[in-house]
Amino acid sequence: MIFTFEIPLLLLMLVTAAGAILVKDLMSAVLLLGSYSFFLSLVWAWLGAVDVAFVEAVVGAGLATVLFLLTLFGTAPKDTRLRRPPPSLTTLIVFPLLGILLLYAASDIPGFGDPNSPANIHISPTYLERSFQDTHTPxxxxxxxxxxxxxxxxxxxxxxxxxxxxxxxxxxxxxx
Amino acid sequence: MGILSIIFIVAGLFFLIVAAIGVIRFPDVYSRSHAVSLTDSLGAFLMLVGIALHEGLSINMLKILVVLILLYILNPVIAHATVRAALRSGLKPWQKGDS
Amino acid sequence: MNIFLFCVMVSLTILIGAYLYRVLQGPTIFDRLLGHNGISTKAIILLIVMGIYFDRVDMFIDISIGYALLNLVGALAIAKYLEQKGHP
Amino acid sequence: MTLFVFWILLSASFDWIHLSLGLACSFAVAWLNSGHSPFAPKFRLWLRVSLYLPWLFYKIVQSSLHLSKLILHPALPIDPQMISVETKLNHHAAVVLLGNSITLTPGTITAEVDRNHLIVHAMDKVSKEDVTSKQMELKIADIFRDEKPDL
The missing domain is CATH 1.20.5 (Single alpha-helices involved in coiled-coils or other helix-helix interfaces)
Known part of the structure; x- marks a missing residue:
């Protein structure tokens, strides 16, 4: 039940990112990136990392939008329609290979929330038990x-x- | 208390759905902004009041009310800024005779 | 109650999809701005519902307050920008 | 003062350190921003505004139901138009409150504000009536009847 809810959020993120690449106009791309970071922050919040979600909301949705706007304001947004050359042969070969390599490496990572993974055996209990005595930070x-x-x-x-x-x-x- | 909050949340959800249909169906920026304002004013109000009722009387309920007040103050400002920008940049509003 | 909240969250996500259609499709830039605004309002509500679902409202509500303020900043900046430049 | 209440709501902790820090911060922010505000709201004004809010909420519910009927109608019988409204309000905050109320009410949106001249985009005849009937403006003028005009 818990893990099914990320999938629509991730799908929305994918659609937004693809739209930000494909859209013709730079302003719309900035808006789409803002929505993208909203979704990313929702995913973080869903996974329980509230601090990361807060930082993502502040930096991604607030600061980055304003900075992009300042950049667009300083340059000439009318002329900068995206002119992309068609991808070369090397790109077409190398990037799928890189993706396959990353997926292969990701299959070695222990499953999410697996109690037997190394991080959960040694590090997390130590931090959780001792951090308050050591540092007095809640x-x-x-x-x-x-x-x-x-x-x-x-x-x-x-x-x-x-x-x-x-x-x-x-x-x-x-x-x- | 639980039943009441469920009723509030479902009513708010109904208004949110109606507003989304309006955002898709309406012909131009100005009328779409009406639909978004419907979301902000009534849908969000009913949802948040339902949630606050579910939460019960505590500091969290007060915080939810703070979010509500913020939404009520800020969202008209955003809608007004959008519509004013659209108007000043010379976008003509949709009239009845247009397709 | 938990299942009900889960259904509420899923339907909010579908509604976000509807707004996202407007953001992607919108004929003018202002439609996209409106859709963005609607998305952020939905995200605020979704965050609070999520907080209820996890019983950790005190943590999630702070993010939603931050969202509400930041949404204002971003939207006002974009609207001011569009007023000065005119729409493309 | 308001900022201090806001701080308490946000931090939700009541030790002496937090309270004094919040008090210092809110006074600093209020002192830094005191030059910008055109007028200082008085307590009597807040009371009248809070009496005005339930009526505004009633209008919001009424016009929301009307607008959702419009949206769900299969033929989409809308007739959007721009109307311009003259107000007799002579106070900054009154005009701001009027514009905010008009925008908050679904079906009408303030598009442009000049000193006492508003351009309002209305959805159809019924929501146009809301603005042109001057009901809202009379209420707000009643709130601000004791204030010194500054416009």
Whole structure:
């Protein structure tokens, strides 16, 4: 009963993504991407990852739409109809192979919610039992992100900061 | 309490379905926006009140009411912005004689 | 009650599909904007129903408040943009 | 003040740290934004607005039933038209409330607002009557009868 509900959501996501590629006009593509991130966030919420869903809603639906709009506002949206060359032979061969490889690798991943998978045996119980004594943070996800993996998170933040600075530099030169 | 909330939710669902039919059937932007406004005002109201009744008196019910008030304030603003943008960019409204 | 809520969720998803048809098909950009708005309203309601279904309303309701605010921001930005540029 | 209540609703925790932090944040936000608001709502006004809301809800239910009858009718007997309405309201918030009520009522949508001139898109004759009968405007003028005109 529980797992059947994701399938219509995933189907809607597929339709939206295909529409965003196929649609002729860039504004509509931006709107479709907004709807896409709504659906993605619904899927996250359905799987129980409420924090990820919140971030997806904020970044995907709010910020990304506004940023895309700013980009369209800065460039010329009238001329940028999608002109795609037909795919070359290499693309036609390599990408299905890559897909098959990924599916093959995915068959090794333990099933969703499998109690015998390695992550569920060792790591999750430790985090769940000890995170409150260790860190005094009520939210386990926050504890994992900010305490157990704080170095990782810090370097991620550095990467995002660097990309932000790069964008600011590029836009400043554009403004002169 | 349970029966009442089920009645409210089913009524809200009925209005949502009607609004979706309207969104598909209506001929132009302006009249479609009426259908969307039907969703926002009555469908969402009935759904959320039904859910709040099901939840019972607690902090969550108050939060659901906050969502409801937000919807009531923000959705007319969005509908008005859409229709004004359509009007200012020179889209002609559908008249009765058109096909 | 749980089965009833599940039926409500499935029918909301079908309704989202109807709006998605309008977003994909819409002759002008404003139709797509309206469909987007309708989709987000449905998503807010769907989130709260989902919260009831899981008995974790306190977590899900915060996302729906965030949705409602963000939807306003995005839609207003798009509408302002379209007012200035004119529709294609 | 309103922001503080909002904070309490959102955080739903009542320790001293949370409460004082929320109080500080809401005062800071209110202080930062105090220059923009054209008028400060008074308590008497809120009371009258909350008395106005049930009537608005009654109108919403009535016109929703009418609009869903229109939608489900097989021949789709709609006659959409643009009408322009002059209002005598002379207060910013009153005009905002009027436009919001018109948009919230299914069947009519405010398309353009000038100072006291609204362009309304109406679905058919019945919903056109709603706007042209001035009923809503009289109610709102009654709410704002004591305020100083600022338009």
């Amino acid at each position: 939210n386990v996800v926050t504890a994992v992100l900010m305490d157990y993996r704080s170095l990782d998170t810090m370097v991620e933040t550095v990467v995002i900061f660097a990309s932000g600075i790069a964008c600011a530099l590029l836009l400043r030169r554009h403004g002169k």
